Amino acid sequence: MGKTVAEKIFASHIIDNPSGDINVIRLDAVFCHEITTPGAINDLVARGKDKVFDPSKIKAVIDHVSPAKDSKTALQGKILRDWAKRHKIADFFDIGRNGVCHAIFPEKGFARPGYTIIMGDSHTCTHGAFCAFAAGVGTTDLEVGILKGVCAFHYPKTIKINMTGSLGKGVYAKDAILSVISMLGVNGATNRVVEFAGPVIDSMSMESRMTFCNMAVEAGATCGICYPDMTTVEYLWEFIQDEFNSKEAALEKYIEFAADPDAEYERIIDHDVSNLEPQVTFGYKPDLVKNVQEMEGEKVDQVYIGSCTNGRIEDLRIVAEVMKDNRISDSVRCIISPATPLIYQQAMEEGLMKIFMDAGACITNPTCGACLGMSNGVLAEGEVCASTTNRNFNGRMGKGGMVHLMSPATAAASAIAGRITNSRLYAAE
């Protein structure tokens, strides 16, 4: 019988089976940020176990509140910074070089097909775009990962979602994943791995696949996974060219991690997105999704374009296309956060920043910022945000605020109109 992606990855990573279907797996990478890691560091120090299993496999970034906003966040940054220095963690990204964790780590080539990755952040599932088993964990799992390079997981059951058809004009990966979450429900994939396959995924860029996998946890999934193909190899090539003689050789190796045709799934869902409209969430759960037409005209106080979901260069190019020669409504404040310094630089070189500024947007440094209501753009009570982020929970961006999740195109169009608006109005012919 064939294997799913996660089963293949587990086969080469299981080091113990303490009970039932619980497996302890070896980790290829442990990612860290300054909000959930300091607790692990302090606990290790308190236990007299201030060690790391392998400094070359630990990657750390200060991204959630950067620059620090107060003494407490300054201390969180300092704990991570001092720890990285103490243990000679070379891949540590501080101010000037720091970006949103799930954008900067892939950009540096840290996620690879067949890898096992954990991070104290629920959107770690993003790295499944590279065919990695990448899962969010809490501080204690992170602590054990840092100390021992292992983590415990239930043996993975997999749901396969076969994305068929093709996305229409003005409809993007974000719209497609919102439709998937709407279909599965917020806990429809709890304790499951979700494999995203089919022609829609095959034709997507790595950026779009990251947008897709990023939101797998919003259906409760442990991780979302895409198969490796030439798009994956092309994206990673600058980091792997010393390992392989050719791109074809890399693909031949990586493709071993794709699911076997006769793999056994808990469920297989065919999802045809050909007639999908741009999607917008309307409540406090990411599975409450409507066609944009049903939400048109809803008031917006703030537009937020950024985050680990949609702060990549592909997203900013789409936003620029909509914003070019337009002006953001006086009734709306629009915040754009390029997710990494490289994206920021590309956006400058391509002239996107000028378009954003001419339109009246506020551009921030790369940071998680407003997405989780920690810094840079928190909402006031009763305010509404049109956002390219991944989560719309009650109070997420600030107590009493409402967040509507949508694609960068819809967010940009809404910024111009001052109300939720269909981006197709602004799409270039």
Add this chain to the structure above:
Amino acid sequence: MKNFNGKALFLDRSDINTDEIIPAKYLTEISKESLKAYLLEDLKLEGFDPATDLAEKSVIITRDNFGCGSSREHAPWALEANGINLVIAENFARIFKQNMFNCGMLAVELPSETIEKIFKMFADKESIVEIDLKRNAIVIKGDGQQEEFIFSISDFDRTLVDTGGWVEYADSKY
């Protein structure tokens, strides 16, 4: 081992998320104790007031998909800081549930019909939950009524509860 017994707080809602359990603005805190005052501050549940409703409560009984959202272990820590080491629900989000066991806390899942029965029998009463870990039994008492429910727990999760958590276990084994 932690204390799992005590007065029950009934939260009659599904999908109570980690932002509601502990808002992100408090993630700047590093110690567990400093989170104590902010537990369930933003919970969207009519009539709920954390200032009064949390007093002396040691067990949460709730519906479906408790703890969805963030990986922040601050959510179980905020419960622990308030002396709440046991949550009974239809089911939990994966990361939250693992975080609870990793901290030596107990996340007990019971079928939706059982949860419904518990709500009907006890939600409007002063109810006490007692747990017998040898028999995997939960006894709920309130207003002269008493009912026992059997739950299942994996050997691994039980070991984490018995040993106080994952760090000690992993460090001794790997």
